Amino acid sequence: MIEANGLTKVYGAKTAVAGVSFTVRAGQVTGFLGPNGAGKSTTMRMIMGLDRPTSGSVTVNGLPYVKHTAPLRQVGALLDAKAVHTSRSAYNHLLAMAATHGIPKCRVHEVIEMTGLDAVARKKAGGFSLGMGQRLGIAAALLGDPQTLILDEPVNGLDPEGVVWVRNLVRYLAGQGRTVFLSSHLMSEMAQTADHLIVIGRGRVIADAPIRDIITGKGQARVRVRTDQPDRLRQLLAGRGASIEVPEREMLEVTGLEPKAIAAAALENQVMVYELTPLTASLEEAYMELTKDDVEYHSLPAAEVSK
Amino acid sequence: MSAMTTESTASPEPASSSAGHSHGHGGSLPGPTFFRVLNSELIKFRSLLSTLILLAATAVVMVGFGALSAWGTGQFANAASRDPQAAVRAASQGGDLAISVPTSGIAFAQLILGSLGVLLMSSEFTTGMARSTFAAVPKRLPAFTAKLVVVMVVSFAVTALSTWVAGLVAVPILDNYGLKLDLASSESVKLLLVNSIYVAAVAAIGMALGTLLRNSAGGIMSLVGIFFVAPIAFQLIPGDFFKEARKYLPGNTVEPLTAAQHVPDTLETWQAALVLGAWVVIPVLIAAVLLKRRDV
Numbered sequence: 001m002i003e004a005n006g007l008t009k010v011y012g013a014k015t016a017v018a019g020v021s022f023t024v025r026a027g028q029v030t031g032f033l034g035p036n037g038a039g040k041s042t043t044m045r046m047i048m049g050l051d052r053p054t055s056g057s058v059t060v061n062g063l064p065y066v067k068h069t070a071p072l073r074q075v076g077a078l079l080d081a082k083a084v085h086t087s088r089s090a091y092n093h094l095l096a097m098a099a100t101h102g103i104p105k106c107r108v109h110e111v112i113e114m115t116g117l118d119a120v121a122r123k124k125a126g127g128f129s130l131g132m133g134q135r136l137g138i139a140a141a142l143l144g145d146p147q148t149l150i151l152d153e154p155v156n157g158l159d160p161e162g163v164v165w166v167r168n169l170v171r172y173l174a175g176q177g178r179t180v181f182l183s184s185h186l187m188s189e190m191a192q193t194a195d196h197l198i199v200i201g202r203g204r205v206i207a208d209a210p211i212r213d214i215i216t217g218k219g220q221a222r223v224r225v226r227t228d229q230p231d232r233l234r235q236l237l238a239g240r241g242a243s244i245e246v247p248e249r250e251m252l253e254v255t256g257l258e259p260k261a262i263a264a265a266a267l268e269n270q271v272m273v274y275e276l277t278p279l280t281a282s283l284e285e286a287y288m289e290l291t292k293d294d295v296e297y298h299s300l301p302a303a304e305v306s307k
Numbered sequence: 308m309s310a311m312t313t314e315s316t317a318s319p320e321p322a323s324s325s326a327g328h329s330h331g332h333g334g335s336l337p338g339p340t341f342f343r344v345l346n347s348e349l350i351k352f353r354s355l356l357s358t359l360i361l362l363a364a365t366a367v368v369m370v371g372f373g374a375l376s377a378w379g380t381g382q383f384a385n386a387a388s389r390d391p392q393a394a395v396r397a398a399s400q401g402g403d404l405a406i407s408v409p410t411s412g413i414a415f416a417q418l419i420l421g422s423l424g425v426l427l428m429s430s431e432f433t434t435g436m437a438r439s440t441f442a443a444v445p446k447r448l449p450a451f452t453a454k455l456v457v458v459m460v461v462s463f464a465v466t467a468l469s470t471w472v473a474g475l476v477a478v479p480i481l482d483n484y485g486l487k488l489d490l491a492s493s494e495s496v497k498l499l500l501v502n503s504i505y506v507a508a509v510a511a512i513g514m515a516l517g518t519l520l521r522n523s524a525g526g527i528m529s530l531v532g533i534f535f536v537a538p539i540a541f542q543l544i545p546g547d548f549f550k551e552a553r554k555y556l557p558g559n560t561v562e563p564l565t566a567a568q569h570v571p572d573t574l575e576t577w578q579a580a581l582v583l584g585a586w587v588v589i590p591v592l593i594a595a596v597l598l599k600r601r602d603v
Contacts, residue, residue, distance in 0.1 A: 051602040066445040066446060068445075070339070071445050077442055083436060083439045093439070100347040
């Protein structure tokens with residue numbers, strides 16, 4: 001289990017991660033989804049004690065990573081396919097990693113076999129393709145047979161067979177009751193692999209829900225309503241348990257009510273409605289929407305500063 | 308298909324049981340004990356071809372310069388025996404010319420092994436290896452200390468061994484010119500030990516620079532600056548301050564440490580030992596503190 005609490009990382013003027021809180025539970029694959037630069041890798045490096053949070057804290061199985069007596073046996077991480085000395089062979093890299101925890105040679109051979117690296121294990125890691133590098137990173141993560149796995153963009157650069165392999169591997173590991181935390185900027189990948197999804201954008205958690213809920217839009221469905229009596233309609237809908245935002249005059253964004261229920265409420269009270277649009281039809285769309293916002297915000301540094 | 312193979316081979320059961328039997332060192336502690344981290348750093352050290360090439364280069368240079376210097380010293384002594392002017396010059400250089408022949412390549416050994424010290428740490432950062440290293444040893448300082456031990460011990464051993472071999476090669480050459488070199492004399496042993504300790508110290512300074520700068524070129528240039536540029540620059544700049552400061556450069560501590568009698572314009576032996584020690588301890592401590600605090 002991974003628990004982040006108000007995790008924040010500021011690099012100079014840039015806030016990479018802004019007060020992120022979440023819990024990654026054991027026995028399921030938790031996806032960490034966000035566009036490039038959203039703060040996924042920074043968050044993962046903070047979990048692994050490589051980056052020091054500016055504020056907030058994060059624990060793995062109840063302890064900060066640094067405090068574990070046998071960190072590699074607690075957490076295995078693939079943070080970067082290139083976290084290897086380019087002139088060292090894959091085998092020697094794994095052997096050196098294993099030596100820190102007294103993990104025997106036979107386990108090194110096991111993970112090499114498991115990740116399909118046999119043919120290239122004696123070759124310099126610097127000559128590896130991105131896909132081979134990912135396999136080596138996954139092999140290193142598995143060395144200590146850890147209860148928790150953190151994989152940053154593990155399918156990047158993998159061929160289709162490798163993608164399926166990673167998908168099956170993480171599902172299998174989660175099925176054994178392990179905690180699997182997997183990041184990606186690819187929505188489609190998450191839809192096929194994750195049980196639970198944490199969506200991050202601009203360093204903030206935007207959604208944190210079971211993937212089924214997110215895909216079906218349950219609890220997430222937003223409806224855009226345009227009316228000439230926004231205040232009246234707002235009161236009416238709020239009375240029915242909806243949460244409402246007012247992005248523009250005469251426009252409401254309603255979460256928690258179906259379009260039909262909104263129309264019924266408007267009709268009963270004789271409020272004219274001239275637009276009624278469901279906003280999040282699918283996760284893909286929701287995510288695209290999010291990414292689009294991200295770009296828009298980048299072009300508005302003033303908005304960022306005022307936050 | 309591949310998915311099926313994965314599922315059958317990815318079983319962690321044999322893994323956890325084999326991992327469970329692995330506590331050969333450090334009793335039942337499953338984590339990174341210092342001995343294990345040291346072992347890991349040794350594996351990392353010997354599995355890099357570039358490292359081994361640098362060690363071999365040190366040996367070749369030391370032995371080569373030993374032989375060359377033996378020949379040159381012989382020629383010089385030969386000339387001195389015929390030419391009274393040369394004899395005066397020889398006498399002014401101190402009686403025993405042969406004694407320092409085995410260590411005549413030391414300036415190059417310090418440059419190569421000092422650079423090795425820089426590279427061993429800077430390459431961790433330039434290649435990204437540091438993220439693996441410090442994820443495995445998140446307390447960081449055990450990995451730093453283990454690497455420092457490996458760098459210093461190897462530098463000492465390689466320097467001592469190649470000095471000794473250089474001596475073995477030099478003895479018959481010097482003998483040709485009627486010069487005697489006793490490798491077992493206390494003077495010879497002292498020169499070998501002090502120079503080897505000195506090169507180990509330079510390697511430690513190099514590693515501290517590599518840790519601080521995280522950049523191979525910058526680290527090596529700083530090292531060259533301290534050991535090769537500064538002594539010359541300090542000599543060229545007029546004024547007593549630089550003349551005095553020059554004594555405190557690490558490269559100028561060897562002479563007072565090895566000389567039989569006090570050499571003018573150098574520190575006392577005990578001062579030289581302290582200064583060299585400070586040149587090692589201060590950068591290493593700063594590097595350790597910053598390594599612990601900075602992001603990887």
